[in-house]
Amino acid sequence: MMLYCYIFAKKLIKHKSNKYFVKMNEKFPNIINKDGEARYFGKIYTDELIHQIFTELSNNISWANETVVMFGKEITTKRKVAFYADKGISYTYSQRTKIALNWTPVLEQLKLDVEKYTQQKYNACLLNYYHNGTEGMGWHADDEKEIVPNSSIASISLGADRKFSFKHKVTKETMSIILETGSLLEMKGALQKHWLHALPKTMKTLEPRINLTFRQMRVK
Numbered sequence: 001m002m003l004y005c006y007i008f009a010k011k012l013i014k015h016k017s018n019k020y021f022v023k024m025n026e027k028f029p030n031i032i033n034k035d036g037e038a039r040y041f042g043k044i045y046t047d048e049l050i051h052q053i054f055t056e057l058s059n060n061i062s063w064a065n066e067t068v069v070m071f072g073k074e075i076t077t078k079r080k081v082a083f084y085a086d087k088g089i090s091y092t093y094s095q096r097t098k099i100a101l102n103w104t105p106v107l108e109q110l111k112l113d114v115e116k117y118t119q120q121k122y123n124a125c126l127l128n129y130y131h132n133g134t135e136g137m138g139w140h141a142d143d144e145k146e147i148v149p150n151s152s153i154a155s156i157s158l159g160a161d162r163k164f165s166f167k168h169k170v171t172k173e174t175m176s177i178i179l180e181t182g183s184l185l186e187m188k189g190a191l192q193k194h195w196l197h198a199l200p201k202t203m204k205t206l207e208p209r210i211n212l213t214f215r216q217m218r219v220k
Helices: 047-060 105-118
Strands: 010-014 018-021 037-043 064-070 073-085 090-093 096-099 124-130 137-140 153-159 162-168 174-179 183-188 195-199 209-215
Touching: 047 105, 047 153, 047 209, 064 096, 105 124, 105 153, 105 183, 105 209, 174 183
Parallel strands: 018 174
Antiparallel strands: 010 018, 037 183, 064 073, 073 124, 090 096, 124 209, 137 195, 153 183, 153 209, 162 174, 162 195
């Protein structure tokens, strides 16, 4: 089935920083105009499958609240996380190391689905469970030392549609897209070096969202 990228948008005011909310209608375009690649594949699952996958992950993933260190203080996040990967892989961020759990059959199938679209291979998956729009993620880059530099990171969104934003580290240019349920976004190349990304909080979203990011991690 032919999938197209629809990024709802409007060009906004230009002042000290350039803000773009871009509209495109071409097959899997690079939505970042420089310094890296971000490709939005749109919705890759049917509504029926989305419901089945969301229910399976909600009930059978080993979710846990995350403790991170911010400004020298330990903070327990409301969102829940889980980390699955090939044997022997660990992941350190926010001064905490996660030891991977073994793949579940559903996660392995989702990984195969993603690999067919991106034509890349992945050996790890970080999952986040957001209970509603009051939970989000601030500006950051996925550039930890365990991640293979410039490698592909593939993100599946399930549940509530959410806004996802990019900000260039130097020019401060920003752009945003709506990640719909069942959709796939791929980030790769120099994007993590030059851009930050975020999941902004919103009071308008009452439904939960699950996000899976498949990664290429260094094997020790």
